Amino acid sequence: MKAVKAEAAPIARLFGFNPNRAIAWVYVWNTSELSILWLDRRVPPKFIDPPLPKGVLDQAIAVTSDEVTDLLTALSNRTTGS
Template identity: 80%
Template sequence: MKVAKSEAAPLARLIGTDPDHTLAWVYVWNTSELSILWLDRRVPPKFIDPPLPKGVLDQAMTVTSDDVTDLLKALSERASDA
């Protein structure tokens, strides 16, 4: 039986070059899926605050692998390399 998405909790925010301007919020659903609530799509995200733990990304990718998880993985890896 597949679990339906019913609740989400905020995990992180996406920011561009201005750390005071939130571009989007990252949410994790009760199904472990990740989603992005965009506030400003005009500016590409440069950073994620805080970086997502590898376990959260791994779990999300078992549910679905798509552009959302690819973007969040790249931003989190960039943050951990800095």
């Protein structure tokens, strides 16, 4: 039986070129899936704070690998603010 998304918790923020203004929030669901709540979709994400731990990313990819997990993996592998 597939788990139902019941609740999510914020675990990180995405930033564009302005490190003082979050453009999105990253949430992890009780199913281990990750999702993004965009505050400003027009600004491309440059970095994530904090970077997501490999374990969190691996669990999310095991549930569903998609453009969200691809983006968050790439951002988490960058040095913050670079």
